[in-house]
Amino acid sequence: MREDGSLWVTEIFPTIQGEGPFAGVPATFVRLGGCNLACTFCDTEFEAGNTDMSVDAMLDAIMRVRRSAGPELVVLTGGEPLRQNVVPLLVELTQRGHHVQIETAGTLWDERLEVLVGLNRVSLVVSPKTGKVNPAVERLASAYKYIVRLGEASPDDGLPVYSTQVPGKELELARPPQHLVAKQQVYLQPCDEHDGAEGLTGTNLGEAIRIAAQFGYRVCLQTHKLMGLP
Numbered sequence: 001m002r003e004d005g006s007l008w009v010t011e012i013f014p015t016i017q018g019e020g021p022f023a024g025v026p027a028t029f030v031r032l033g034g035c036n037l038a039c040t041f042c043d044t045e046f047e048a049g050n051t052d053m054s055v056d057a058m059l060d061a062i063m064r065v066r067r068s069a070g071p072e073l074v075v076l077t078g079g080e081p082l083r084q085n086v087v088p089l090l091v092e093l094t095q096r097g098h099h100v101q102i103e104t105a106g107t108l109w110d111e112r113l114e115v116l117v118g119l120n121r122v123s124l125v126v127s128p129k130t131g132k133v134n135p136a137v138e139r140l141a142s143a144y145k146y147i148v149r150l151g152e153a154s155p156d157d158g159l160p161v162y163s164t165q166v167p168g169k170e171l172e173l174a175r176p177p178q179h180l181v182a183k184q185q186v187y188l189q190p191c192d193e194h195d196g197a198e199g200l201t202g203t204n205l206g207e208a209i210r211i212a213a214q215f216g217y218r219v220c221l222q223t224h225k226l227m228g229l230p
């Protein structure tokens with residue numbers, strides 16, 4: 001962690017947030033380099049072409065690429081954004097009126113984030129990739145999101161039972177707190193791999209729809225891809 005808040009950045013770009021509770025909202029994405037996990041299905045480029053950027057350089061880049069004149073949504077994603085010292089950037093962004101969504105797998109935590117989340121200036125969207133997440137992340141998360149693949153749902157709650165790290169191994173991924181289930185803030189995103197089937201039967205999408213209807217979750221598609229956006 002660097003004291004000055006400079007970060008290892010893969011890319012900064014404007015788009016429409018396509019997934020989760022902010023789906024449809026114009027946003028600037030800051031993709032940070034590196035991850036502490038190695039998921040078998042990961043298709044995110046978080047190692048190539050990274051550059052070190054100071055907080056000022058990141059703020060300049062965000063102001064340059066964003067589409068709107070006023071404050072907007074900034075999404076910190078990765079990789080795993082919480083493996084770096086993101087607090088100085090978050091403080092500057094939130095002081096300028098931006099709301100920041102952090103997309104995290106939930107294994108890492110910086111206690112300085114608690115104030116920003118408590119002030120409702122930062123939202124945590126957790127996509128568990130392990131059997132447990134950090135207790136503070138679980139307590140403060142505003143939504144949970146799961147990648148759904150056919151045949152890997154628990155019969156008890158419909159949520160995934162598979163190791164994201166070891167192919168073929170069963171593992172119950174960390175479950176959402178009950179208050180998020182009650183608020184329907186659990187999102188099911190069908191895995192974006194070819195199903196080899198026509199229609200919904202036998203597909204990851206069909207499975208996500210079935211589970212959402214049975215257990216009261218939400219189906220979440222990567223709508224930015226439908227829009228042809230990054």
Ligand code: SF4
Pocket residue numbers: 035036037038039041042043044046078079080105129
């Ligand atoms: S946690 Fe996310 S970014 Fe990291 S390896 Fe897994 S899918 Fe990729």
